Amino acid sequence: MESILKFDDVYFSYDEETDETQGEVHWAVSALSLEVKRGDFIAVLGHNGSGKSTLAKLSNAILIPDKGEVTVKGISTKDEDRTLEIRKHVGMVFQNPDNQIVATVVEEDVAFGPENLGLEPAEIRERVDDALKAVGMYEFRENEPHNLSGGQKQRVAIAGILAMRPECIVLDESTAMLDPKGRREVLETVRKLHDEFGMAVVFITHYMDEAAMADRVIVMEQGKVLFDGAPCDVFQNVDELRRVGLDVPQATELALSLGLPGKILTLSECTDAIVDSLK
Amino acid sequence: MIKDITIGQYFPGNSVIHRMDPRMKLVLTIVYIVIIFLCKNFWALGLMLLSLVVMCALSGVPAKVILKSIKPIAIIITFTAILNIFYVRTGEPLLDWHFIHITTGGVFTAVFMIIRICALVVASSLLTYTTSPTQITDGIERLFSPLKFMRGGVHTLAMMMTIALRFIPTLIDEFEKITNAQKARGADLETGNLVERAKALIPVLVPLFITSFRRAYELAFAMECRCYHGAEGRTRMKIMKYSKLDAFGFLFILFATGGVIALNMFFRHVV
Ligand SMILES: Nc1ncnc2c1ncn2[C@@H]1O[C@H](COP(=O)(O)OP(=O)(O)O)[C@@H](O)[C@H]1O
Numbered sequence: 186m187e188s189i190l191k192f193d194d195v196y197f198s199y200d201e202e203t204d205e206t207q208g209e210v211h212w213a214v215s216a217l218s219l220e221v222k223r224g225d226f227i228a229v230l231g232h233n234g235s236g237k238s239t240l241a242k243l244s245n246a247i248l249i250p251d252k253g254e255v256t257v258k259g260i261s262t263k264d265e266d267r268t269l270e271i272r273k274h275v276g277m278v279f280q281n282p283d284n285q286i287v288a289t290v291v292e293e294d295v296a297f298g299p300e301n302l303g304l305e306p307a308e309i310r311e312r313v314d315d316a317l318k319a320v321g322m323y324e325f326r327e328n329e330p331h332n333l334s335g336g337q338k339q340r341v342a343i344a345g346i347l348a349m350r351p352e353c354i355v356l357d358e359s360t361a362m363l364d365p366k367g368r369r370e371v372l373e374t375v376r377k378l379h380d381e382f383g384m385a386v387v388f389i390t391h392y393m394d395e396a397a398m399a400d401r402v403i404v405m406e407q408g409k410v411l412f413d414g415a416p417c418d419v420f421q422n423v424d425e426l427r428r429v430g431l432d433v434p435q436a437t438e439l440a441l442s443l444g445l446p447g448k449i450l451t452l453s454e455c456t457d458a459i460v461d462s463l464k
Numbered sequence: 465m466i467k468d469i470t471i472g473q474y475f476p477g478n479s480v481i482h483r484m485d486p487r488m489k490l491v492l493t494i495v496y497i498v499i500i501f502l503c504k505n506f507w508a509l510g511l512m513l514l515s516l517v518v519m520c521a522l523s524g525v526p527a528k529v530i531l532k533s534i535k536p537i538a539i540i541i542t543f544t545a546i547l548n549i550f551y552v553r554t555g556e557p558l559l560d561w562h563f564i565h566i567t568t569g570g571v572f573t574a575v576f577m578i579i580r581i582c583a584l585v586v587a588s589s590l591l592t593y594t595t596s597p598t599q600i601t602d603g604i605e606r607l608f609s610p611l612k613f614m615r616g617g618v619h620t621l622a623m624m625m626t627i628a629l630r631f632i633p634t635l636i637d638e639f640e641k642i643t644n645a646q647k648a649r650g651a652d653l654e655t656g657n658l659v660e661r662a663k664a665l666i667p668v669l670v671p672l673f674i675t676s677f678r679r680a681y682e683l684a685f686a687m688e689c690r691c692y693h694g695a696e697g698r699t700r701m702k703i704m705k706y707s708k709l710d711a712f713g714f715l716f717i718l719f720a721t722g723g724v725i726a727l728n729m730f731f732r733h734v735v
């Protein structure tokens with residue numbers, strides 16, 4: 186599969202540029218190598234300050250690595266002339282839906298990205314309608330964003346990214362401020378974008394059950410990748426995950442403590458395994 | 465109290481006024497306001513009020529909503545009227561009592577002032593009720609676009625206005641949340657004199673400022689992520705085109721202007 190986003194031994198620090206000799210540099214991200222291919226669904230886990238947001242901002246040239254290189258479809262993020270192209274390919278959705286909506290009408294907000302790309306009005310209209318339909322917010326296109334629920338606002342924010350027709354979408358804890366209903370709406374939307382449109386998704390989250398539905402889980406710790414693999418494999422490392430302040434999905438934990446065979450992620454898998462073992 | 469501020473509130477709709485080009489609406493609103501201040505007698509003023517009523521009716525915005533826009537400035541109106549009554553000394557004297565001298569000129573000026581300010585507020589509210597804030601700022605941006613040398617500046621200003629309008633409701637919500645949180649901690653925001661109440665607001669305003677800065681920072685990131693890079697190379701989804709409606713609107717205001725000039729000439733000036 187075609188590679189969309191590639192981190193190659195990336196180091197990044199927020200510290201002011203200091204002499205190498207002036208003691209330790211605090212790396213927000215260090216020795217990070219990672220590849221996102223077309224159609225990937227990757228969850229990124231890690232406790233606060235483990236470098237998840239830094240990783241997200243490195244991926245579309247908001248931050249530029251101090252060492253190593255980030256490439257988006259072969260374009261290095263260091264290439265300042267092509268920053269717009271990079272941001273068109275890798276869209277980003279943030280945590281607080283209120284702080285990423287620019288316009289006072291839903292459809293005008295969704296049009297913001299394509300307008301910045303300098304597209305023709307008819308083309309923008311088509312993209313806006315498509316994006317709003319994809320996230321199920323088409324009926325709300327003339328509403329004011331501040332009257333929407335958190336989940337709806339976040340879907341509008343996703344539509345705003347979709348309208349730029351990116352190949353990869355990065356969601357930085359986009360469910361963290363939502364109620365369970367809003368979370369479900371956003372998750373379903375993201376799932377649909379991946380399954381139906383084949384979009385690559387990098388889903389940064391705090392919730393284990395959300396991570397469990399990804400194809401691949403990356404666990405970050407102090408700016409480094411601690412685990413990288415299928416969710417069922419990663420979640421076998423209960424003790425190690427605990428040590429870095431993370432949990433495993435409850436079903437997995439129960440199954441492991443009961444000593445059930447197989448790698449269990451969801452509640453239904455867990456009940457099946459319990460029933461099997463009782464037979 | 466804060467909820468009373470209706471400026472910048474948009475009532476979606478599909479009336480002829482809604483469908484007019486925002487640039488035309490902006491220009492005509494300004495022309496209307498200027499004409500209102502050029503009316504010299506009640507006939508001319510009556511004509512302008514009549515055209516305002518027609519426009520309000522055409523807009524389909526409920527009369528109650530339109531009248532509510534006057535409420536926040538009631539104090540200003542009263543104050544202006546009182547000042548005019550006492551300080552204008554033209555016309556026949558009506559009352560001479562110690563230091564108070566009221567004349568017909570003063571009363572007329574006061575009444576004119578009340579009507580003019582109300583008409584001004586209603587006309588500009590009608591503009592914001594029937595035009596989304598984004599359309600208004602876009603309209604301003606495009607009105608100035610022929611002036612190439614100031615285009616970047618106008619774009620930046622228009623963008624700032626859009627964002628300000630976008631964040632007013634968010635900040636009001638936040639203001640209320642923080643106020644409630646401080647009240648729950650025993651803060652007393654409603655009693656005491658002006659100074660005491662202003663002081664009590666500090667614990668509300670400081671958190672509001674701090675979160676506003678964070679919001680601005682995050683919004684800037686989000687805008688960059690959506691390829692924002694100023695006016696250069698930016699296109700718009702909604703094209704602005706003058707239609708027949710705008711021609712009608714233009715003629716409407718033109719005739720009203722003509723009428724006011726004629727009435728000013730034929731009838732005696734009272735102010
Ligand atoms: N704007 C900033 N300035 C200085 N240090 C920062 C900034 N943002 C993050 N950091 C530091 O970088 C590290 C990684 O932070 P971040 O990527 O935000 O982690 P996460 O998103 O996983 O919570 C933390 O140690 C944090 O303190």
Ligand SMILES: [Mg+2]
Nearest residue numbers: 237238357358
């Ligand atoms: Mg973060």
